[in-house]
Amino acid sequence: MLVARFYAPGDIRLEQAPExxxxxxQLKIAVENCSTCGTDVKIFRHGHHHIDPPRVIGHEIAGRIVQVGEGVEGWAEGDGVQIIAAIPCGTCPECSDGRFTVCSRQKSMGYHFDGGFAEYMIVPEAVLAVDGVNRIPEGLDFAEASVAEPLACVLNGQEIAGVGEGDTVVVMGAGPIGCLHVRLARAKGAKKVYLVDVNRGRLDMSAQIVEPDAAICGEEVDAVEEVLRLTDGRGADVIITAAAAGRAQEDALKMVARSGRISFFGGLPKDNPIISLDSNVVHYKEISIFGANGSSPEHNKRALELIATGAVPVADLITERMALSDVHKAIETVASGTAIKVTIQP
Incomplete structure (x- = not known):
């Protein structure tokens, strides 16, 4: 079978491997779709401290069961499934308290276990132990089901930040995650949703599909001033920084309303993680700032349901479908920002 293995930064090899x-x-699945994301770009360029090469990467996985291991119940050959990416241990103090996203012993598909950039893959026992295999509803496209993983992360972030009915929400970053944030905020009853990006081409491409109430290009206007203008000087109830940029986090403090909430959704580069933050703004305006890290198995289940019911449409966000042999092109396309969601179909 064909696999894409990561060996070192800049070195992902297409290889033949035994099935x-x-x-x-365990379960064995035939991978129908494994979508790509910015994390795959980071791994390709810089590697990751949790990856011990060589490793088959890819973590937004949907496929069909072709073999059921001894002792596995409730699953059969032919079942369509979506697989979690982040695997909590289920037993540490954080997991015991229900805080699976901050599990101190978390493992991940495509990092600790071979992932979905392959024709076939094994779903490890650790995934089944935390109920991390989700049945794909009848009629749902496998590519759409693979987007449940990033949507699960978005769902976690918005739940932590309390996005809800009547909120004015600013999403900073018009990539696939930003698009999902716009769609989910709408589904949660947000009154207004504004999308901000510094890249005019990416902003226009995404805004044409997700239709925010305003699309703000940070290279052409002062995004803070524009948000304040749109909100009559009040600021937005929720700011979501779906971009790996310290400037976005700093600007969030300047455009948030009193008693507003800020989600630091996108992590910053490891070599530049420090921002300037006016503590008095947080203090006097009673601002809440939240982190958001991945998703739990339950988030994945609910994300898949949101997609299947049409509450959060994702089909139109999948703008490129490529073969596994085009994995390098897929990663380059994600890096270029010329597509929204790129999925690989082994």
Whole structure:
């Protein structure tokens, strides 16, 4: 079978490998779709401290079961499934308290276990142990189902920040995650949703599909001033920084309303993670700032349901479908920002 293995930064190789066999407690799936994201770009360029090469990467996974390992119940050959990416241990103090997204012993598909850039893959026992395999509803496209993983992360972030009925929301970053944030905020009853990006081409491409109430190009106007103008000087109830930029986080403090909430959704580069923050703004305006890290198995289930019911449409966000042999092109396309969501179909 064909796989895409990461060996070192800049070195992902297409190779032939033996088909795996499901052991006790495992499932073997034929990968139908494994979508790509900015994390795959980061891995390709810089590697990751949790990846011990060589490793088959890819973590937005949907496929069909072709073998059920001994002792696995409730699943059968032919079942369509979506697989979680972040795997909590289920037993540490954080997991015992229900805080699976900050599990101190978390593992991940495509990092600790071979992922979905392959024709076939093994779903490890650790995934089944935390109920991390989700049945794809009848009629739902596998590519759409693969987007449940990033949507689950978006769902976690918006729940932490309390996005809800009547909110004015600013999403900073018009990539696929930003588009999902716009769609989910709408589904949660937000009154207004504004989309901000410094790249005019990416902003226009995304805004044409998700139709925010305003699309603000930060290279052409002062985004803070524009948000304040749109809100009559009040600011927005929720700011979501879906961009790996310290400037976005700093600007969030300048455009948030009193008693507003800020989600630091996008992580910053490891070599430049420090921002300037006016503590008095947080203090006197009673601003809440939240982190958001990945998703839980339950978030994945609910994200898949949101997609299947049409509450959060994702089909039109999938703008490129490529073969596994085009994995390098797929990663380059994600890096260029010329597509919204790129999915690989092994």
């Amino acid at each position: 795996p066999t499901a052991g006790p407690g």
